Amino acid sequence: MRGVFRIIVVALLLAGCSRSPGEAARDEPADDAPALREGIVTVSGDDAVSETLTWRAPAVEIPADGVDDVLERAGEALQAGNLAIDAGSAVPLYMALSKAAPDDARVRDGLRRALAAVIARGDAALAQAGDDISALREAHQMAAVARAVDGDDKAVLGYLERIDQADTLWDLNREGELALADGDYGEDGGGALAKFREALKLAPGQPRAMQGLAATESAMIRNAEIAADKADFEGAKRWLVAAAKIRPEMSTVPDAAARVERQRSARVARLRDLGVAALAQPDGLEQARRRLAEVLLIALPGDPAAADLRERIDLAEHYGQFRPGQQFTDGLKNGARGPQMVVVPHGAFYMGATKDDDQATDLERPRHPIRFARGLAMSITEVTVGDFRRFINATGRQTRAERRGYSMAYDERSGNFVRMSGVDWRSDYAGNPATDDLPVLHVSARDAEAYAEWLSEQSGHAYRLPSEAEFEYALRAGGATPYPWGTGAPPKGSGNYTGAKDRSPTGRHWNNAFDGYGDGFWGPAPAGRFDANAWQVRDLAGNVSEWVADCWHDGYRRAPSDGTAWLNPGCRTRVVRGGSWASAPVQTRSSWRAPAGVDSTNGRIGFRVVREI
Incomplete structure (x- = not known):
């Protein structure tokens, strides 16, 4: 709660406690106090209220023969907890009865019980008044009622002392909080620390003061971290030394030092x-x-x-001889050119899903640091049908899909991927003839590696499939968000993903897609059609999923920390990375990964290459 709570309550409550119940308080304010109307407490800021400090019992008329009836009504009001709201409340009724029938033991007993209930309600409010101004107000209201009933009663005087302590604690805590907000922590004496410690001397363990100490410690730690952010590690040390004196029994400061x-x-x-x-x-x-x-x-x-x-x-x-961001192609022995490459800068990143990514599984964890000592060149797009055609024409290789006579392609009638005969690298996602500018599909991991080996032989440079770490590093391009673009739906033009606006040739739509997104494609788009990322690489998160060099492992424990591929001799299951035109949004996240058999072929998986530099 912000604002300065200027309370003159206790002095006014205690002043004139011997007055008769109906007599109003007329204490004069101090010279430096704000101007007050009679019996009014002024509070400024967000705590601003005006509360009367005195309470006058509403007038109650009791007929000569009505004592019993009014006594019954007073008892019912007391039982219902209606203490001092109006003329029908317990306290006004009992006070009127005490004048009409001062010798009636029932009246004296009722008034005593009503006063006890008022104090009990006030104490209940005080229990919540450490950081609740409305509870403190209620406690004051009950004090005004109790004083009006019997300002000399021992229980009332004790309650007023408790009000006094609550007010003092409020002031100390509020002054400490204001000092904290102003940056006056008191590391050299005074300030917020002095106020909170004074409050704790008055009420050991008081939660608000304890929280104030913890907040002051936290502020000092934050200053240390800010100093460290500015490379002022000596300044950071001084702040940590001061913070360590606040709660030496806690591990907070040692943790901060680490x-x-x-x-x-x-x-x-x-x-x-x-x-x-x-x-x-x-x-x-x-x-x-x-x-x-x-x-x-x-x-x-x-x-x-x-x-x-x-x-x-x-x-x-x-x-x-290279620099980050440089684009180039290598000449091949047969006179052609290799894929267009871009140099990805070296550096470091955290690979895998964060703990708070509730869409991730343990297959994407633990998140771990990867550092690349050198940059690498990566093909800007997926390898295209035209790129792959030059390889097939030069080598005469028969791909896995050609040898077995089929691959998994999209069936528009059922909306599923089905086994289709005669589908191979020349085919698109649905088994139709593919144009040369489309990403090559229906190739196995071994087919992709054979293409990279051919490029190496033709160019004289080392080409290969990217490692899983290299793929995620390039996909994130310096970011650390769940999706390469951040969160939520993809930006317009950022890639070929499953969008709610996408429609198949016969009008099908995705049941699980990015809301409000559409890219105009059902199936892969021509390579490089969408925007490049910050490192000038395209289609890593969408269009087609891609083979990488790593063997499949159910998580990253004991994974290489230098970004190299994690291999096992003779492994039969490889890693597929990056979302495709037919992937659910969860599969488009930066850390998503999946296993696939080394000989698998389908209309969603292609590949790209990297080159050592």
């Missing part, structure tokens, strides 16, 4: 990566040396990242 050290390590690693990236740029040697100087200012002695960057700088004059 995070700051991770920030240091991450910053060192980031600077190292920037230095390596600079070496790939023209005249980038001096920039790389400046990055090394930054690393040495913050790194601990013997940091391996600093040693690595120093070594790379020493080698920079004699190494490297």
